[in-house]
Each structure stands twice: as structure tokens, then as C-alpha cells.
Amino acid sequence: MAEERAGIFPHPPADTEPHGITMPEICREAGDEAEFIHPADLADHLENLSLEKQVCALRHMPTEDAAEALAELEGSVAVDVLENLDADVAAQIIAEMSPDDAADVLDELDEEHRDVLLDKLDKEDSEELRHLLNFDPDSAAGVMNTELVLLERSFTADEAIAHIRREMAEDKESPYYAYVVDEQDVLVGVLSLRDIMLARPGIRVGEAVAGQSVVSVTYDTDKREVASLLSHYNFLAMPVVDLEGHIMGVVTYDDILDIVHEEASADMLGMVGADPEESVDTPWLESVRKRLPWLMVNLLNSALSASVVYMFEGTIAQMAVLAVLMPMVANQAGNTGQQALAVMIRQLATDRFDQKKAWMAVLREGKIGLATGCIMALAACAGAWGFTGNVTVGGVMGGALLCDMLLGALAGGSIPLIFRALGRDPAQASSIFLTTITDGAGFFLFLGLASLFLF
Amino acid sequence: MAEERAGIFPHPPADTEPHGITMPEICREAGDEAEFIHPADLADHLENLSLEKQVCALRHMPTEDAAEALAELEGSVAVDVLENLDADVAAQIIAEMSPDDAADVLDELDEEHRDVLLDKLDKEDSEELRHLLNFDPDSAAGVMNTELVLLERSFTADEAIAHIRREMAEDKESPYYAYVVDEQDVLVGVLSLRDIMLARPGIRVGEAVAGQSVVSVTYDTDKREVASLLSHYNFLAMPVVDLEGHIMGVVTYDDILDIVHEEASADMLGMVGADPEESVDTPWLESVRKRLPWLMVNLLNSALSASVVYMFEGTIAQMAVLAVLMPMVANQAGNTGQQALAVMIRQLATDRFDQKKAWMAVLREGKIGLATGCIMALAACAGAWGFTGNVTVGGVMGGALLCDMLLGALAGGSIPLIFRALGRDPAQASSIFLTTITDGAGFFLFLGLASLFLF
Numbered sequence: 001m002a003e004e005r006a007g008i009f010p011h012p013p014a015d016t017e018p019h020g021i022t023m024p025e026i027c028r029e030a031g032d033e034a035e036f037i038h039p040a041d042l043a044d045h046l047e048n049l050s051l052e053k054q055v056c057a058l059r060h061m062p063t064e065d066a067a068e069a070l071a072e073l074e075g076s077v078a079v080d081v082l083e084n085l086d087a088d089v090a091a092q093i094i095a096e097m098s099p100d101d102a103a104d105v106l107d108e109l110d111e112e113h114r115d116v117l118l119d120k121l122d123k124e125d126s127e128e129l130r131h132l133l134n135f136d137p138d139s140a141a142g143v144m145n146t147e148l149v150l151l152e153r154s155f156t157a158d159e160a161i162a163h164i165r166r167e168m169a170e171d172k173e174s175p176y177y178a179y180v181v182d183e184q185d186v187l188v189g190v191l192s193l194r195d196i197m198l199a200r201p202g203i204r205v206g207e208a209v210a211g212q213s214v215v216s217v218t219y220d221t222d223k224r225e226v227a228s229l230l231s232h233y234n235f236l237a238m239p240v241v242d243l244e245g246h247i248m249g250v251v252t253y254d255d256i257l258d259i260v261h262e263e264a265s266a267d268m269l270g271m272v273g274a275d276p277e278e279s280v281d282t283p284w285l286e287s288v289r290k291r292l293p294w295l296m297v298n299l300l301n302s303a304l305s306a307s308v309v310y311m312f313e314g315t316i317a318q319m320a321v322l323a324v325l326m327p328m329v330a331n332q333a334g335n336t337g338q339q340a341l342a343v344m345i346r347q348l349a350t351d352r353f354d355q356k357k358a359w360m361a362v363l364r365e366g367k368i369g370l371a372t373g374c375i376m377a378l379a380a381c382a383g384a385w386g387f388t389g390n391v392t393v394g395g396v397m398g399g400a401l402l403c404d405m406l407l408g409a410l411a412g413g414s415i416p417l418i419f420r421a422l423g424r425d426p427a428q429a430s431s432i433f434l435t436t437i438t439d440g441a442g443f444f445l446f447l448g449l450a451s452l453f454l455f
Numbered sequence: 456m457a458e459e460r461a462g463i464f465p466h467p468p469a470d471t472e473p474h475g476i477t478m479p480e481i482c483r484e485a486g487d488e489a490e491f492i493h494p495a496d497l498a499d500h501l502e503n504l505s506l507e508k509q510v511c512a513l514r515h516m517p518t519e520d521a522a523e524a525l526a527e528l529e530g531s532v533a534v535d536v537l538e539n540l541d542a543d544v545a546a547q548i549i550a551e552m553s554p555d556d557a558a559d560v561l562d563e564l565d566e567e568h569r570d571v572l573l574d575k576l577d578k579e580d581s582e583e584l585r586h587l588l589n590f591d592p593d594s595a596a597g598v599m600n601t602e603l604v605l606l607e608r609s610f611t612a613d614e615a616i617a618h619i620r621r622e623m624a625e626d627k628e629s630p631y632y633a634y635v636v637d638e639q640d641v642l643v644g645v646l647s648l649r650d651i652m653l654a655r656p657g658i659r660v661g662e663a664v665a666g667q668s669v670v671s672v673t674y675d676t677d678k679r680e681v682a683s684l685l686s687h688y689n690f691l692a693m694p695v696v697d698l699e700g701h702i703m704g705v706v707t708y709d710d711i712l713d714i715v716h717e718e719a720s721a722d723m724l725g726m727v728g729a730d731p732e733e734s735v736d737t738p739w740l741e742s743v744r745k746r747l748p749w750l751m752v753n754l755l756n757s758a759l760s761a762s763v764v765y766m767f768e769g770t771i772a773q774m775a776v777l778a779v780l781m782p783m784v785a786n787q788a789g790n791t792g793q794q795a796l797a798v799m800i801r802q803l804a805t806d807r808f809d810q811k812k813a814w815m816a817v818l819r820e821g822k823i824g825l826a827t828g829c830i831m832a833l834a835a836c837a838g839a840w841g842f843t844g845n846v847t848v849g850g851v852m853g854g855a856l857l858c859d860m861l862l863g864a865l866a867g868g869s870i871p872l873i874f875r876a877l878g879r880d881p882a883q884a885s886s887i888f889l890t891t892i893t894d895g896a897g898f899f900l901f902l903g904l905a906s907l908f909l910f
Binding site: 197198215231253254256257261264265272273279285287294296299305306307313316321326331332336341342343345346349350360364375431432 | 648649670685687688712713724728733734740749750751757762789793812819822823826
């Protein structure tokens with residue numbers, strides 16, 4: 001891990017360095033320049049090559065470069081490459097990766113391939129990885145890095161600096177902080193590199209952290225919660241402890257960025273009933289399989305709102321122009337509801353807001369729905385009156401629109417809260433349920449008012 | 456800035472330290488514990504107090520704590536507090552903040568208040584802030600921090616370490632990297648603290664960075680692009696340069712986390728026609744004002760699709776049950792389209808994918824639309840046949856649904872790409888335009904096929 005490069009500066013840790021690596025000559029496409037590129041760019045480049053060339057490139061580049069590139073590859077690409085590399089070469093690359101990245105990749109492999117690779121690692125690495133693979137990948141332990149710098153309380157600042165330099169030379173990833181532990185490895189304090197570099201040489205780290213209240217998470221904390229805490233505190237890393245407070249590892253900001261991106265995608269995709277992890281790289285048949293159930297739910301839901309229309313079939317038969325205006329009511333209330341929905345889902349994603357503030361937010365949506373409803377109702381009333389020449393149709397249109405928009409705003413605001421209270425994902429398919437409500441109510445209000453006042 | 460706390464360790468930089476600060480006794484609510492809390496938590500706590508207590512708390516706590524808390528407050532709260540503090544106290548707090556945070560807060564103030572505060576700062580601080588305030592807040596320069604550690608090429612590693620310690624002691628925020636510059640301050644290399652701590656003492660930093668290709672952004676780069684690059688490379692900070700390559704500042708990961716959150720909200724809110732920056736804290740009348748234009752667009756769009764229904768008024772008058780089934784076609788295709796839309800918008804947010812890959816993704820959505828369309832069409836056909844007892848109605852339903860779902864998938868996939876090509880935000884109101892297409896086409900296909908085959 002700690003091989004020297006060019007004899008001047010040691011090889012930097014994989015994640016945070018703007019230094020480049022080279023792709024081996026024999027595997028490059030014609031026309032590629034032989035220049036140093038960053039592992040992330042190399043991974044992008046590899047993803048555009050054939051599997052054969054990917055495997056060739058990884059086999060021929062220095063193991064440490066291959067490890068960095070593999071960590072940056074899309075999960076499915078990394079799996080293909082690993083399955084097609086000689087197991088010995090693959091195991092060497094895995095051994096070179098940071099344990100959290102290695103565990104992520106191994107987690108994607110089928111069990112047979114995974115065991116083959118794990119058996120080829122040395123005992124310590126393989127036990128470590130098997131340990132990490134046991135944790136829920138969505139928990140703090142599932143994303144944590146186990147390479148961290150620990151300081152005993154009795155260390156002086158000078159001893160601490162010497163210790164950190166030794167640990168850095170062993171290529172512990174990202175030593176943003178050093179964690180101070182007691183004799184039982186219970187976490188008692190956190191020091192930044194800056195704290196330590198500027199400390200009075202003789203001071204003991206135990207004294208330095210006395211009185212600190214350390215922010216940490218337990219290993220089973222949901223990774224989204226970890227991301228939220230790290231964003232909240234602007235930390236570079238969050239220590240992970242077991243239930244007795246022993247330090248187990250650390251979740252770093254780069255993993256958090258990935259989690260935040262994932263979460264944002266999950267919310268938007270979930271809202272409309274797509275799989276939270278779907279991307280344009282998902283095989284299309286898998287997307288079909290995952291979207292179908294929600295499309296089926298949507299069809300049944302829309303059958304439900306259609307049954308409202310069916311109740312008023314006679315009304316429509318008498319005055320077909322109602323079928324022209326009816327979808328406008330539903331559509332407009334649906335849009336209002338989606339605006340409320342989007343605001344609430346994002347709020348839940350970025351803030352851990354309490355019950356009271358949550359329902360104040362629903363009230364706020366209600367006020368917005370009422371105000372926009374009044375204005376749009378006037379516009380729609382005038383339009384419908386002008387279009388049909390029938391003032392009652394205008395009134396029915398306006399009244400139905402106002403009520404349905406208010407309902408849409410309240411429903412959009414409260415659906416995510418209700419889902420959350422039921423222990424469900426606040427976003428999942430919320431748009432589908434919202435539309436059922438706004439469609440059903442819109443049809444009922446419009447046709448109901450029409451049959452009351454028009455005939 | 457560099458005041459010592461408790462004589463042991465210097466005060467940590469605002470952003471990344473898990474140390475606590477205390478809220479002054481006289482401003483606390485009854486029942487609050489007097490304990491050290493993190494500035495981010497203090498800010499949360501302050502946000503729940505009355506303006507009077509907020510002002511009182513900030514006035515009585517140490518200036519450096521107030522500066523940290525102010526940087527963490529919601530923009531609108533920070534403005535209220537600043538406007539109600541004595542200008543002298545407010546200016547002291549501003550002076551203590553890191554320049555990027557200070558500029559963010561000042562940017563929210565009205566010009567008059569801002570000038571009063573700037574005039575109270577010492578000349579250097581005020582010029583620096585006026586300089587920062589000139590930049591577009593959505594550009595790299597608008598979010599960059601100007602306190603950074605520069606190393607001359609001629610420094611030895613030992614000189615570099617001594618220089619960095621001096622700079623740290625002056626409380627330059629977050630020295631994750633030191634930037635190596637030539638005589639004209641042109642950026643020529645980047646070294647991590649780790650690189651420097653482990654370097655051979657006599658080596659010159661100029662040699663150490665020889666051959667590096669440094670990743671940097673120009674000052675006018677969109678902050679979303681900076682976020683995307685920083686996520687891509689997993690850097691802790693991205694240097695910002697002017698057009699001649701002179702270093703101007705650095706955008707750090709904590710700002711990036713905020714940008715990523717903002718961007719995710721902007722996409723989701725924009726998609727349904729809400730203001731990208733809206734949250735539950737936005738005054739409701741402002742939300743009304745900002746949502747109304749898109750609701751109006753939505754109403755006009757739905758009038759457009761309603762006009763399709765109007766073309767077939769006669770058909771509906773002959774067979775009112777068509778009005779029952781018609782919204783189901785539109786609704787289902789709309790949901791299909793939104794799934795495609797969400798996948799594409801998130802892809803554009805997290806990946807800078809090229810034209811070819813983009814259209815392959817649309818093709819993928821087309822295949823998914825065709826496959827799910829066939830299955831849902833069969834279900835809908837059977838349902839409609841069973842419901843009406845008329846096999847032709849079933850066939851019309853199935854045929855219209857299949858075509859509209861395919862269209863919805865293709866439209867959902869391509870709308871964000873078309874918007875992007877037109878230089879628009881790919882997300883903005885995309886859902887509204889999508890629904891117009893799927894509604895209009897759904898009504899036309901269903902009623903058109905019905906009038907062809909049923910009468």
C-alpha cells in the first residue's frame with residue numbers, strides 16, 4: 001500500500017488527490033493520448049471500452065492504479081470486470097482497495113465469485129472484509145471505513161504527531177481527524193490534524209479532549225441519517241461506534257456525497273413509482289419489471305377515479321361538453337398537489353423537522369392552495385363560461401377547481417407525512433396516490449355540481 | 456481570529472470541528488441546559504426562538520461563536536437578526552465570519568443595510584467582501600473561499616510545513632490542500648497536507664508537483680458544474696482561477712454538499728413548476744406569486760388537450776362511457792412519462808453524459824414504454840371489454856394506451872434533453888409539458904380510434 005512513486009512523494013490516498021495515473025499502452029484505443037489521468041476519469045474512460053479492453057487495461061496497469069479505477073467504476077461494470085479477470089489478479093486489486101470500497105464491490109458479486117476472491121486474500125484482509133460484508137449496506141457500518149487513526153489518551157501531542165505520520169505512511173485513508181480512545185477503545189474525543197499540529201508539544205491528548213461531547217453514530221444508524229448529520233455539522237467524517245461506544249470506523253464526506261446524490265434520485269424516482277436506484281444504466285428489462293407493479297397500481301387507481309365518472313355517465317350523455325372540461329379540473333389540482341408534494345419531500349430529505357413544524361407546513365400549503373385556487377378558479381370560470389356560453393357551467397367549473405386545488409394542496413402536503421408516520425418511504429409512489437385523490441375528487445366535484453345545478 | 460481557548464488548543468475553524476460553544480445564560484429559554492453545543496445545533500435552537508431572543512443571544516455570546524452560529528442560520532433568519540442588531544456588533548460578527556459565509560449573508564441584506572455594515576469593517580475586510588459580492592452567487596467565485604494556503608515553488612518541504620503552521624495559526628479555514636504557485640500566482644500544483652508531512656525535508660515543492668495536471672475551475676464556472684466535478688473526483692476542495700490561471704480561491708466540500716442538496720430540490724421542485732429555491736420556510740404569499748405563472752401555463756396546456764376532447768364531443772355524446780375510460784389512458788401514459796422524466800433529470804444532475812449516451816437513454820425509455828405499454832394495454836383492454844361488454848371498446852382502449860405510453864416514455868426521456876439543448880433548465884416545468892403531450896395524445900388516440908371503429 002505504501003509504495004513510493006518516483007521516489008519523491010509517496011503515493012497519495014485514492015480518494016482525494018488531484019494526481020494522475022496512466023493507462024497501459026497496449027489496452028488503449030487508437031488515438032488515445034498517453035497522459036496521466038485521474039482515476040475517476042480513467043474509470044469513465046474504461047466504461048466506454050469493451051469488456052475485453054477493460055480487463056486488459058486493469059490487468060496491465062499497476063495494482064494500486066487498478067484498485068483506484070475499480071473503486072470508481074459503476075457497480076455493474078466492476079462486477080463484469082472482476083468476473084473476467086484472473087482470480088489472482090482480481091484478489092490483488094481487491095487487497096489494494098480501501099476496505100469500504102472493496103466491500104461495496106464484493107457485495108455486488110455473486111456468492112461463489114466472492115468466496116473465491118476472499119479465499120485468495122491474506123487472512124487479515126479477508127476477515128476484515130467478511131466482517132464488513134455482514135453489515136446492512138444501508139447502515140453506517142455498511143458504508144464506514146475501518147482504517148482510522150486512533151490515539152491513546154496518554155499520548156502527548158508530539159507522540160500523537162509521530163503516530164499519525166507512521167499511520168499516514170501506511171496509507172490509512174483520509175486522516176482528517178484522529179480519534180482519542182480510552183483503554184477499552186471507547187471513543188472519548190476527536191482532534192483534527194490542525195488541533196494536533198498546533199498543540200503545545202507536552203500536552204496529553206486526554207487533557208486536550210476533556211469535556212468534549214463527541215458526535216458519533218451507532219453502527220446500525222441508517223446511512224441517510226448519517227448523511228443528514230454530517231451535512232448538518234459540516235464534518236469531514238463521522239465516527240461509527242458500537243452500542244458500548246467502542247469505535248468501529250468512520251464514514252467520510254465522499255461517501256456522504258454519494259449518499260446525498262442517491263437519496264435525491266431515490267426521492268424523485270420513488271415519487272413517480274420508479275425504482276429508487278434506477279438509472280439510465282439499469283438494464284431495460286429490469287426497469288420494466290420494477291416499474292410494472294406501480295403502473296398496475298396506477299391503472300387500478302385511475303380505474304377508481306374513472307368509476308366516479310361512471311356514476312355520472314348519464315350527466316355526460318346529456319351534456320358532452322362536460323367531458324371536455326372535466327380533465328382540466330383534475331389536471332390543475334394534480335399540478336397544485338405535486339408542487340406541495342415536491343416541497344414536502346425535499347423538506348423531509350434535508351431537515352429532520354418535528355411534528356408541529358410539519359403540520360404548519362401542511363397548513364401553509366393549504367393557504368397557497370386556497371389562494372392559487374381562487375385565482376385559477378376565476379380564470380377557469382371565465383374561460384368555461386366564454387367557451388360554453390353557459391354561466392352555470394362556468395360556476396361549476398370554478399367551484400370544482402377551487403375545491404379540488406385546495407384538496408390537492410392539502411393532500412400533497414400531508415401524503416409524505418402520513419407515509420412517514422406509517423414507517424414508509426415518504427416519497428414512494430406518492431405522486432400516484434396524489435393523482436388518484438385529485439382525479440377522483442375533481443371528477444366527483446365537477447360532475448356532481450354539474451348534475452346538481454345544470455339539470 | 457486566532458484567539459486561544461482555555462489556553463490548551465486554539466479555537467478550531469468554524470466548519471469542521473466537533474467542539475461545542477455555549478449559549479449565554481440570560482438569553483436562554485427556561486429549562487435549557489447550560490452545555491456546550493455545536494454551532495449548527497445552536498443555529499437550529501436559535502431558529503426556534505423569538506427575534507428578540509435571537510438578537511440577545513448573538514449579542515451576548517463571544518463574537519467568534521456568534522459568527523459561527525450566524526453562518527449556520529437560514530438566510531431569512533440571519534437577515535432579520537442582522538437588521539436588528541446594533542450595526543457595530545453586527546459588523547464585528549461579520550468580520551469574524553469566513554469571507555464566503557459573510558458574503559452569502561450580506562448578499563441577502565438590502566443594499567442600504569449592507570453598505571452600513573461594510574463601512575464599519577476595516578478597509579481590507581470590506582474591500583474583500585465587496586469584491587466577493589460582485590460575483591454571480593451561482594458561480595464558482597460566488598461560493599469560493601478566499602482564505603487559502605499558497606506555497607511558492609522554491610519552498611522546501613520543511614519551509615512549506617512551517618508556512619502552513621503559521622497560516623493555520625491565523626485560522627485560514629480548512630487547509631485540506633496547499634496550492635503551489637509560480638511568481639505570478641499562477642496555479643501550478645496541489646499538495647495535500649499528507650503529501651507535505653511525508654515529504655523528504657529538502658525537496659522543493661516545485662519539484663514535487665512537476666508534471667501534475669491540476670484540476671481547477673475558472674471563476675465563472677456554474678456552481679453546479681463545480682459540485683459535479685468535485686463529486687466526480689472526490690476532492691475536498693476545488694481551486695478557482697481567473698482566465699490567466701491565477702488562483703483566486705477555493706470551493707470546499709461543505710459548500711458542495713449544500714449545492715448538491717439545493718440542486719436536488721431545484722430539480723424536483725422545478726419539474727412540477729414550483730420555484731427551485733422554495734422550501735417550507737418560504738413566505739406563503741411569495742410561493743403563491745411564484746407558482747401562479749406555472750399553474751396558468753398548466754391551465755392553458757390542459758385547455759389545449761381539452762380542445763382535443765372537444766373535437767370529439769359528438770362521439771362522446773353518442774357513447775358517454777368513453778368519457779369514463781378516456782382519463783385512464785392519459786393518466787397511465789402520464790405516469791409512464793414521469794418515470795422516464797425522473798430518470799433522465801437525475802441522470803443529467805449527476806452525470807455530464809454526452810449526446811450519444813443521452814439518445815441511447817431515450818431509446819431505452821422507448822423500449823421500456825413499449826414493453827410496459829403492451830402489458831398494461833392487455834390488462835386495460837380486458838378490463839374495458841369486461842366493463843362495457845364491447846370488444847371493440849377494449850381494442851380501442853388497448854391500442855390507445857399502448858401508443859400513448861410509448862409516446863409518454865419517449866417524451867419523458869427527451870424533454871429534459873431538448874430543454875438542455877435550448878439552454879433551459881432540463882427540469883423546469885417539464886412535468887407540465889409532458890402531461891400536455893400525454894393528455895392530448897391520449898384523448899386524441901382514444902377518441903379518434905373510437906370514432907373510427909365504433910360508429
